[in-house]
Structures are given as structure tokens and as C-alpha cells.
Amino acid sequence: MDGREAGAPSGMTPAAAGVGGEAFCALVWRVQQLAPVSKAARDRLLALKGPDRRVARGETLIAQGEAHGRVHLIQSGWCASARLLKDGRRQIHRIAIPGDFIMFDALLRGHSPVEIEALSEMRVAPLDEAGLKEAMATDQRVFLALMAAVVRDESALIERLASLGRRSAEERLAHFLVELQDRLVGLGLTDADDGFDFPVTREQLADAMGLTTIHIYRTLRRLKDKRLCELRDGRVRIFDLAGLSRLALYDPHVVDPPLNAG
Incomplete structure (x- = not known):
């Protein structure tokens, strides 16, 4: 809009990070927005990410009230987060795209307050909860990257x-x-x-x-x-x-x- 590339780290554009591609890791990209990441640090971040899961358009990733699974990263595709009323009406409050976290509240909440539906074909990757919490406690860059995502949301x-x-x-x-x-x-x-x-x-x-x-x-x-x-x-x-x-x-x-x- 005003000439900036939102969130692009110095010396590395988001396109160069391969956003949406098979080798893309949203967690690494999030951390790189704030500071350069060494190969060793990148390997530690990649170890937190489980295998990508493909999601069909229209598939429900989690139903409202369902027990939470794990925090996920969107590798590619779009989804919508919505609050459903008892009479069937709904309010979509968030459209999530590649690089976004979904079900982030799974770190603290037992059940989902919203429904998340795939708007397109997607690839999502679960994060290891224990490893993520440890990384947040021991690596300031990981903590800041996750807080940055929360602030922007x-x-x-x-x-x-x-x-x-x-x-x-x-x-x-x-x-x-x-x-x-x-x-x-x-x-x-x-x-x-x-x-x-x-x-x-x-x-x-x-x-x-x-x-x-x-x-x-x-x-x-x-x-x-x-x-x-x-x-x-x-x-x-x-x-x-x-x-x-x-x-x-x-x-x-x-x-x-x-x-x-x-």
C-alpha cells in the first residue's frame, strides 16, 4: 500500500521464502520476520513442525465446541474462522491465509469456541505443543514471533x-x-x-x-x-x-x- 512489504525481513522477501510452496515453513518464516535465523536454529524450528496435512475445500478443520487438537500453521490455502449461533446463523471473524496460525488457543483452551472451515484446498502443519512451549521459553525470537502474530490478529x-x-x-x-x-x-x-x-x-x-x-x-x-x-x-x-x-x-x-x- 505505502511501498512496504508487510513483515518482510531485511534481505529476504516473503516470495523468496517460498510462501505457499512445498518447502515453506510458516514458523521459520514468522521468526525470520524479526531476525535472521541460523541453520541450527532453523533445524530446531523445523523439528517442531509435523508432516503437512492436505485439507479439501469445504472441510471442517475443527468444529465449534470440539476438543482442541494442536496448534497448526497454514502452509498454503485459505480458511475461515466463524462463531455459530444456536439458530444456525454465523459470523466469520477471521480469514486466515498462508503463514497464519490456527487453533493457537489450543495452548491454553480445551475446546474450540469457533468453527474453522477450509475455503480452498489447503496444506496445514501441526506443531509439537511441548516443543513449542519450550521454544517460547528459551528462544526470545520464537516468543516474539508468536506474540507478533497475536498482535496482528x-x-x-x-x-x-x-x-x-x-x-x-x-x-x-x-x-x-x-x-x-x-x-x-x-x-x-x-x-x-x-x-x-x-x-x-x-x-x-x-x-x-x-x-x-x-x-x-x-x-x-x-x-x-x-x-x-x-x-x-x-x-x-x-x-x-x-x-x-x-x-x-x-x-x-x-x-x-x-x-x-x-
């Missing part, structure tokens, strides 16, 4: 609450799309102003925006008529990134805050 949730409470339908959808664009650019998974593949259905988008599906269709039409963006055939095309950001009242430093790792 909290910042994104703050903006989501502001959108649901105060932004108009156009503003909240614009903010959601610009935020995703910014995150994917930071990962090296899309160009700065080209748009991105979007495996989210209109119904899922409605659940994330707190709107009806019909309202989503109408809002997308208005954004297209204003020549700001278009959602078509599973891809978001952004025609005017600056204009979409102005409409969204977007502040990249809230969504991806500068972190003090000193």
Missing part, C-alpha cells in the same frame, strides 16, 4: 469490529478487500495493484461482512460501477487501489502495526 479484529459497528456496507467491503490485498502483497502472493484469487463465496462473504447475500451482490455492483473493484470468476480485480483505500478509510499501520521487537 488482534489489530485485524479491532478493524473488523469497527467495520461491523460503524462502516457502511461499501466501506466495510472495501476495507476487507484492501486489507486482504495488503496482506497478500506482503506475502508475495500477488502484485501490488493487480488483485488476487478469492476462494470466498458470496454467502461466506455475507457472513464475514454481517450483511445479507443480496446486499453483498448490490454492494459489489456499486463498487464495480464506481470503477473501484470487481469480483468475478473467483478473482478480485482492483481498478483503483487508492480510491478503494480512501473509501475504506484504510490505515495500513492499524491492520499491520509496526512492531517493537527490541
